[in-house]
């Protein structure tokens with residue numbers, strides 16, 4: 001299945017902004033993160049289709065996965 | 075700190091008193107709000123002779139504690155009619171504290187139409203005629219340069235800009251920063267109160283200041299080290315804020331569907347990359363010159379969220395280029411060019427108007443047909459008219475509520491007449507509770523629920539659900555009222571929210587400075603007492619629970635992409651202040 005991955009802030013370095021990736025049915029969000037060589041603690045905020053999800057979220061075709069390092073502001 | 079200064083602008087008399095017993099243990103917002111509640115007639119007109127305005131450094135200001143140089147300004151707000159505390163960085167707070175000044179109050183108002191400068195030195199306060207060159211439309215950048223020339227490069231300055239002279243409800247108070255740029259006590263129109271009292275500027279010269287006495291210096295140093303380490307160790311306060319500034323929030327709020335756009339009609343845009351923190355960072359690096367990716371708004375800031383944004387030739391356009399401003403003009407008003415936004419930001423600083431209120435008012439004016447959507451050049455011209463002021467300038471300078479009424483709109487994003495900032499309350503429910511209930515009118519900083527809802531710092535709450543939000547909004551408002559009393563920049567929260575030792579170090583610094591023994595529980599009680607005092611003032615001014623509500627359109631206009639509406643009941647909202 002096809003997954004769109006969006007990366008932000010420091011996670012873009014050497015990886016790019018938006019990637020289209022292929023995954024097996026039943027893959028989890030965590031596998032996306034590890035496949036991209038992102039240390040788990042660097043993936044501080046994980047959104048799937050704009051909603052906060054846990055690492056064990058099971059992906060479905062055409063999910064949009066957005067990954068952020070720890071960031072803040074106000 | 076042993077001096078409590080009162081300046082009466084009716085009689086031009088200055089009195090330097092002992093600090094009243096009641097205020098000895100207070101600082102920052104705790105002091106300003108208690109004072110306003112004690113001495114300002116709640117039903118007074120904010121621009122009349124019975125309003126007063128108070129400047130107070132925080133409890134830790136003037137010490138070597140990192141990030142402790144915020145100044146609090148309190149008064150009755152001309153924008154909201156509520157009590158107001160607005161705080162800012164710059165050099166003013168540390169100078170006041172080092173001179174032993176607990177607070178400076180300005181009361182009364184002159185009969186004559188003359189502007190004055192208050193000059194504060196170790197010898198006292200003198201009231202001087204304001205030089206003509208800094209009046210009548212002179213921008214703040216120029217005014218600071220002229221005041222520096224007259225009083226010396228090292229003085230601290232608090233300034234009402236042209237908007238303050240015109241007593242417009244968006245007028246802020248600008249504080250000179252270490253590089254003679256500005257930081258603003260932005261919200262609530264306190265510059266108009268200063269203007270009504272005919273005070274153009276306060277100039278503070280701390281030559282000969284004794285510095286802040288520390289009861290237990292060794293203990294203080296220890297605690298300060300632990301505290302600094304907590305800030306620097308956390309990835310947000312230690313790295314991310316310095317690298318990307320607050321504007322890094324554009325992309326995350328956009329992805330989460332909570333970035334209010336086109337006057338709060340949707341929560342996501344497709345031009346986010348034009349205005350995002352990543353772009354801001356890359357542009358500053360690429361242009362070089364005077365540009366700086368990170369910069370502190372006062373000496374002792376270790377987080378350094380501020381920056382200098384240069385033009386294509388590398389010359390500074392604006393400093394302190396914040397998420398709120400960029401969101402308001404970029405997403406809510408649809409201006410897709412970061413340079414256009416930067417020039418408008420500079421103009422707002424120069425005129426002395428709150429960049430949040432102005433940006434929200436501009437987006438509302440666009441919906442009302444007064445300005446073309448997304449037209450940065452037209453907005454720049456309109457904003458400049460605030461300084462003259464033309465009728466359009468006066469309208470924009472009066473804030474979102476007035477623009478909404480003048481245009482006959484129902485979609486007017488305000489609470490207690492203050493513009494709603496950069497987080498949509500429908501898909502991020504916790505922040506809606508803060509907007510609705512804070513004593514300040516819609517204010518994200520009063521209880522920054524974005525942290526646990528979106529950023530997952532200090533909490534992990536589903537922003538789309540109601541669960542846990544009431545308790546969270548309550549706790550965040552209480553904690554913030556306490557932190558606002560210390561003189562600390564609110565961003566220290568990121569460093570200590572999930573680090574109990576860091577939080578304890580903050581309390582230890584206060585204890586070591588004053589030779590007291592506050593516990594975490596006492597700090598909590600301090601926060602509660604501040605909120606209660608503020609609420610008592612608002613109640614006496616005529617505010618009831620019915621004012622603690624979001625605009626009705628949030629209840630029936632779903633916000634795409636999540637298509638959520640605001641669905642807290644009045645009874646649930648009222649629970650926030652049940653403590």
Ligand code: SF4
Pocket residue numbers: 141163369370371372375376377378379380563564565
């Ligand atoms: S973190 Fe930012 S707002 Fe806070 S003190 Fe530093 S520069 Fe000022």
